[in-house]
Amino acid sequence: MSDTTPSPAGGAQRALGLVANLAIGTAVAALLGLVVVQGWQVFARYVINDSPSWTEPVTLLLLATAMSLGAAAGVHTNRHFGFFLLHDHVKPGVRRALDVVVPLVIAAIGAFLAYWGALLLVDGLHIKAAGAELPQSINYLPLAVGGALMVLFAVNRAFLALTHVPAADTRPAPQEGDL
Numbered sequence: 001m002s003d004t005t006p007s008p009a010g011g012a013q014r015a016l017g018l019v020a021n022l023a024i025g026t027a028v029a030a031l032l033g034l035v036v037v038q039g040w041q042v043f044a045r046y047v048i049n050d051s052p053s054w055t056e057p058v059t060l061l062l063l064a065t066a067m068s069l070g071a072a073a074g075v076h077t078n079r080h081f082g083f084f085l086l087h088d089h090v091k092p093g094v095r096r097a098l099d100v101v102v103p104l105v106i107a108a109i110g111a112f113l114a115y116w117g118a119l120l121l122v123d124g125l126h127i128k129a130a131g132a133e134l135p136q137s138i139n140y141l142p143l144a145v146g147g148a149l150m151v152l153f154a155v156n157r158a159f160l161a162l163t164h165v166p167a168a169d170t171r172p173a174p175q176e177g178d179l
Contacts, residue, residue, distance in 0.1 A: 016152070017076075053131030061134070114148040
């Protein structure tokens with residue numbers, strides 16, 4: 001977690017990097033779409049006095065997409081919530097155990113999100129959303145995809161920790177005055 005040595009750029013690592021970049025790009029596009037949709041909502045409501053009904057379900061889908069894919073990319077880049085201060089002050093054996101256990105916990109959470117997100121998605125596909133021609137359960141699609149990506153990225157981190165290949169820590173270096 002605190003090792004700044006870059007991991008080897010093997011074929012699998014490059015592929016995971018491309019998947020993470022695709023997730024980040026999709027999350028950014030979702031955020032930009034969110035700005036456009038909400039901008040249209042405000043304009044339509046207050047300028048032309050004709051509020052569209054489709055903006056709320058589309059906004060929820062874009063928000064779920066940005067959140068889920070951003071969280072998955074955070075697992076890949078090691079920018080997720082963690083106990084980095086504890087990690088930096090324990091013995092190397094405990095540090096290595098943490099480097100394996102933490103990604104496995106993240107993978108378990110991601111598997112839970114992927115499974116239940118997919119189940120909820122399939123369960124509501126036949127119900128139409130109010131105000132938009134979308135399935136009511138479409139908001140669970142990004143949750144399922146993001147959870148699956150979390151599993152993929154976390155298992156990779158655990159594998160790298162087990163094989164003594166230090167996973168790249170892309171967290172910004174602390175600056176003077178940081179808390």
